[in-house]
Amino acid sequence: MQEKNYSQQVSTRLMEETGIASIKDLVVFLDVNEGTFRSWLSRDSLDTRLIIAKCNDKDLNYILTGKREVNEGGNKGAKEGGNLDSDENLGFDMDSKCTNCQILIKKYYEAVDLLKAKNLSLEAKNEDISRLIRLNAHLQDEIEERKGSVLKNGTNN
Secondary structure: OOOOOHHHHHHHHHHHHHOOOOHHHHHHHHOOOHHHHHHHHHHOOOOHHHHHHHOOOOOHHHHHHOOOOOOOOOOOOOOOOOOOOOOOOOOOOOOOOOHHHHHHHHHHHHHHHHHHHHHHHHHHHHHHHHHHHHHHHHHHHHHHHHHHHHHHHOOOO
16 A cells, blocks of 8 residues: 555545545535645645645644644644734744644745745746847847848848
């Protein structure tokens, strides 16, 4: 039997934590297309942000890492109604003892910063390509003008 990849392990723990018995019910809970979800599993690339958003009242440390951490007063690793669009909050109480989740969040922000830097680099390259296309069009126009002038006058200006 083949060992489960990380995404498969997370989805299994997610189903366990939510009491969901089938992939069909899980995709309804996550509000994603089943084909998309199965693709995530095969590529080992779950949308962890989505899981965090949908499971902020669950033991996210267990779901994401497979390790349970009991905090004082139960699971305080997630804030009610966390704002996932904020750079300051991914739905976690950063003062909690959910150290593994904090490590995952730190890695997430590092990845976001890297993607932003790569995006800026791509935007600069796209701008350079646009300039070259405009220059090429200008040069093509100039060549056509000179061809027309040569044909008309019989000389090269």
